[in-house]
Amino acid sequence: MQAPFSVPALYSKKKGTISVSSGRNVVEWSPSVAPLDAIDANGGDPLNGTVVVRLDDIAGLQASPATHAKARLRITTTSHTQFTFELPTRANLEALKAVLAAANAVSSSSSAAQSPSALGTPVPATPGAASRSGPTRKLAIPSKGLSDANLLADKTLQQSLMKSNGDLQQQFLDAVVQQSLPSDQFWRPRIPLLRMHSLVLAQRRGPYNVLATVKPVSTMQSEATGGAAGAAQVKVSLSPDKVRDIFAQYPVVRRAYDENVPPLVETTFWSRFFLSKLCRKLRGEKIGLNDAPDNIMDKYLDLDEYGTTAEQRELENENAKIMRFVDVEANEMDDSQRAGNRPDITMRQTTHKDTLSMIRTMNKLSQKIVESVEGEAQQPVEEQEQLKQRELALQDLEPARAVSHIGLHLHRSTDSLYSSTAGKAADALATQGNGLGASKALESMIDGLPGSTGSMPELLNSAVPSSSTISHAQSQVFDLIHARRRTEGNLRDGDDSVTPAGDAVTLRDLKLSHTTAIEFLHHFWAALLSGEPSRAVSALPLLVGSVEKSKVRLDAIVDQHVNQNAAQGPTKLVQEKKRVQGYVQITLDALQSATKTYYDLVKEQQAALTASTGQSENSTDTGTPH
Amino acid sequence: MNAVDGSSHVPQDGFASELEEELPSLLVLVLDTSPLGWGGAQSAGISLREAVASLLIFINSHLALNHSNEVAVIASHPTCVKYLYPVPGEDYSMVGRKSTVATGAESSEETNGHQSNGDQNEIPSDASMYRQFRVVNESVMKQLELLLLATSPSDIEHNGRMTDTTLMSGALSVSLAYINRLIGGVNDDGPKVRARIMVVSVCSDLSSQYVPIMNCIFAAQKMKVPIDICKIGNSTGFLEQAADTTGGVYMHLEHPRGMIQYLLTAFLPDRVLRKHLVLPTQSSIDFRAACFCHNKIVDIGYVCNICLSIYCEPPADGSCAICDTIFDPKNLAELLKKPVVVTTATQKFKAKKKKKKEFESIPGLTPGPS
Numbered sequence: 001m002q003a004p005f006s007v008p009a010l011y012s013k014k015k016g017t018i019s020v021s022s023g024r025n026v027v028e029w030s031p032s033v034a035p036l037d038a039i040d041a042n043g044g045d046p047l048n049g050t051v052v053v054r055l056d057d058i059a060g061l062q063a064s065p066a067t068h069a070k071a072r073l074r075i076t077t078t079s080h081t082q083f084t085f086e087l088p089t090r091a092n093l094e095a096l097k098a099v100l101a102a103a104n105a106v107s108s109s110s111s112a113a114q115s116p117s118a119l120g121t122p123v124p125a126t127p128g129a130a131s132r133s134g135p136t137r138k139l140a141i142p143s144k145g146l147s148d149a150n151l152l153a154d155k156t157l158q159q160s161l162m163k164s165n166g167d168l169q170q171q172f173l174d175a176v177v178q179q180s181l182p183s184d185q186f187w188r189p190r191i192p193l194l195r196m197h198s199l200v201l202a203q204r205r206g207p208y209n210v211l212a213t214v215k216p217v218s219t220m221q222s223e224a225t226g227g228a229a230g231a232a233q234v235k236v237s238l239s240p241d242k243v244r245d246i247f248a249q250y251p252v253v254r255r256a257y258d259e260n261v262p263p264l265v266e267t268t269f270w271s272r273f274f275l276s277k278l279c280r281k282l283r284g285e286k287i288g289l290n291d292a293p294d295n296i297m298d299k300y301l302d303l304d305e306y307g308t309t310a311e312q313r314e315l316e317n318e319n320a321k322i323m324r325f326v327d328v329e330a331n332e333m334d335d336s337q338r339a340g341n342r343p344d345i346t347m348r349q350t351t352h353k354d355t356l357s358m359i360r361t362m363n364k365l366s367q368k369i370v371e372s373v374e375g376e377a378q379q380p381v382e383e384q385e386q387l388k389q390r391e392l393a394l395q396d397l398e399p400a401r402a403v404s405h406i407g408l409h410l411h412r413s414t415d416s417l418y419s420s421t422a423g424k425a426a427d428a429l430a431t432q433g434n435g436l437g438a439s440k441a442l443e444s445m446i447d448g449l450p451g452s453t454g455s456m457p458e459l460l461n462s463a464v465p466s467s468s469t470i471s472h473a474q475s476q477v478f479d480l481i482h483a484r485r486r487t488e489g490n491l492r493d494g495d496d497s498v499t500p501a502g503d504a505v506t507l508r509d510l511k512l513s514h515t516t517a518i519e520f521l522h523h524f525w526a527a528l529l530s531g532e533p534s535r536a537v538s539a540l541p542l543l544v545g546s547v548e549k550s551k552v553r554l555d556a557i558v559d560q561h562v563n564q565n566a567a568q569g570p571t572k573l574v575q576e577k578k579r580v581q582g583y584v585q586i587t588l589d590a591l592q593s594a595t596k597t598y599y600d601l602v603k604e605q606q607a608a609l610t611a612s613t614g615q616s617e618n619s620t621d622t623g624t625p626h
Numbered sequence: 627m628n629a630v631d632g633s634s635h636v637p638q639d640g641f642a643s644e645l646e647e648e649l650p651s652l653l654v655l656v657l658d659t660s661p662l663g664w665g666g667a668q669s670a671g672i673s674l675r676e677a678v679a680s681l682l683i684f685i686n687s688h689l690a691l692n693h694s695n696e697v698a699v700i701a702s703h704p705t706c707v708k709y710l711y712p713v714p715g716e717d718y719s720m721v722g723r724k725s726t727v728a729t730g731a732e733s734s735e736e737t738n739g740h741q742s743n744g745d746q747n748e749i750p751s752d753a754s755m756y757r758q759f760r761v762v763n764e765s766v767m768k769q770l771e772l773l774l775l776a777t778s779p780s781d782i783e784h785n786g787r788m789t790d791t792t793l794m795s796g797a798l799s800v801s802l803a804y805i806n807r808l809i810g811g812v813n814d815d816g817p818k819v820r821a822r823i824m825v826v827s828v829c830s831d832l833s834s835q836y837v838p839i840m841n842c843i844f845a846a847q848k849m850k851v852p853i854d855i856c857k858i859g860n861s862t863g864f865l866e867q868a869a870d871t872t873g874g875v876y877m878h879l880e881h882p883r884g885m886i887q888y889l890l891t892a893f894l895p896d897r898v899l900r901k902h903l904v905l906p907t908q909s910s911i912d913f914r915a916a917c918f919c920h921n922k923i924v925d926i927g928y929v930c931n932i933c934l935s936i937y938c939e940p941p942a943d944g945s946c947a948i949c950d951t952i953f954d955p956k957n958l959a960e961l962l963k964k965p966v967v968v969t970t971a972t973q974k975f976k977a978k979k980k981k982k983k984e985f986e987s988i989p990g991l992t993p994g995p996s
Contacts, residue, residue: 199630441664442774445661449674449774456760459682463885465676465883470884474891476880476881477891477892477906480877480907483909484905484906528967529963530965531966536967598967
């Protein structure tokens, strides 16, 4: 904590003082003379005109250059409001700058230190961290921040994303490297991808039961877990992180370590530990009689995992013993109908002590791990207390409160949209009317029905038409089936029995050029339809050029394919060209329409411009349209 | 498994198929009876009489495939939606017997009281026809005739010209409700029948019914009920979408006179068989939608990002008519900007000169996550 720093300053022509609080997180300006009725539009206190800015909210600081007559400081907050202060002397400005810079440096280093903090160990907070955390959640936010600007600037993130996604890398190489699309523009529509990738990279493994993962690997082909004495060589790999986690989760091991290691070498300690009964007990395995006795480790067998003996536990719990009559939890569980009269497995005298200790160990460990997971669903202690109080309070004698229902208001204005009568007038009014009046049409329909004439078999016979009609109908159905089979066959099986094998290379090239063309079309339409003159001048001519180049590329690939098969006659060549062009016809059409729209617009707006100004100021014209 | 989104948990391939082979099949036939439509169909080659005859043969074949197959026929008229079979209130176990039973006082009391109102118009019954077929055929013909007789010319006229509407959305809703009732509870042994809908349509697109038809389509998709479309006349985009979304067959008849052939080859296989067949359905689908404000058909338009309702132009009052979200006026203004391709150079320079250099940023002093 430093001394509060204050300096006189002018704000909107009013005299006052800028002070930085001692906790270095608030910058405040208060006027020397309280104005009578100041309403500050920029968010200051309307009553006495103070302006308070939190250090966290400051997004930018600007100062007037040293050569300027007046010393001004402008603070921009994250909500885009700006406060301008005028300081009497330049020295004041420099001092204030220094203080703010120092405060900023401290806060940014502390925020960087907090994000990669240790996994779930209840080790006390790392030194040097500013005490800004408290019960706040610490999510796995990458240290570099997730704003758009940061993501765009982060080259390593982009590269790692491209490495993980081969298609993206192809597109990048084609568009940016070969076709010179600015890389900024390439990434701008892909910011959600970048954001997700940076979140994936920032994920950390949560706390877990370390002892279960430490698996001794035996170099001989006999048993895997340590237990056989003598010749079997057993390897265990331990890293300092794991050691720290073991100490955190099993304090009894720590106690053993502290008491024994100065005489013992550390490696000996660990090797004896993993071979001992203590380790098996902590893992939850039963201690058989064949395990080697270990005079050091066995001392700790009787203690529970915290390192306290049974007697110590008794002493601790004595004060906490609740009379059975009022013990709510015990009485809830003591329901003889739930599982018969026999006590629960944890309450029996015949359960093996090891089973009980294993159950208790696992439960306590899981609870500890869950509690140590940062943030998430932790309720602060006060909330838990309040919850308990609320549950205990008797509510039966309270006066009955009227239930207040939430009223739902039906919005009837959409009825007019959905009703079918609304659009009746708009629906197709007999435009291709066959001239029949309504009554006549009805009559003709009714005449057809056999109520008055003919019987059922006659009626049914009339359904069968001439055989030529039947064959026409049948051929239509079969044509559809054939067409469908051709397209669906490819989708379902994945093996292209229909595509000729020679097309494979061409198809690959076409696909690549198609993707790039679509990319450029995206950017072209975005720039064109945004209506901003700046973009029109800077980006649009380049994009139009790229669009045209894409078309040329596609045509070139088609021609190349045709020339490869140049052995066949000219008519066949034309057919072949049409066939291959059919693959990308849609893309070519899209490119064509884009260029056409552009040049039409240019012509139109140029004409309007010359008409309005009477001079030709077309210095930004991109050349003659063709 | 490190992915942040949940896409790895969603099964990529299809769900396991149920044992459908043993369940009977329910066919709901929706017949469009708009007079103008059938007038147009008449000029295309098929009259209502022939079409109904083909449909009856089709229904009979459907019933013949499996003893427990069921059918329902619904007429979609410009003014109403009507069940042609089964007619509510009629007892089909008694139909046909009254002509042979003497009308003694006792026997008429034994029979169920809802007997016929149409005794006079009794179609001469053919005793040698299979009873189930006969019942359906007679009911359909009788009810259709009653329906048409009950329509007065003023019902279908608007401003002196005939309207080309039909209550397709109502008919689809009614058929879906009927199917839902017949399928039975979902929580006991499972559905009792497998249902599908078949629509015979002669009208052109009904843009005013876009929203109800889309709702019916999604409901059918949820219930796994395919909707088949047999189209005579102009093509309709909405019904194409219906067939495509629900996995049905859309067939536009080029030779309407041969309707019976189309029906019996393309539309007869039921849901179970279709998995093993290549369906003769049209592949190119008109996915255009109708806008919610004017019911015009649009292919490029504006969409509200909260309720996904479609507009042909940005709403004038700046808020969505369906969900009442107020749009940001800045964004709306941006959408309305015209594309600009040509500017004059002088504007650019003037703007730069006006900007006086009052402040310059202090490097390194800007706080924020570093």
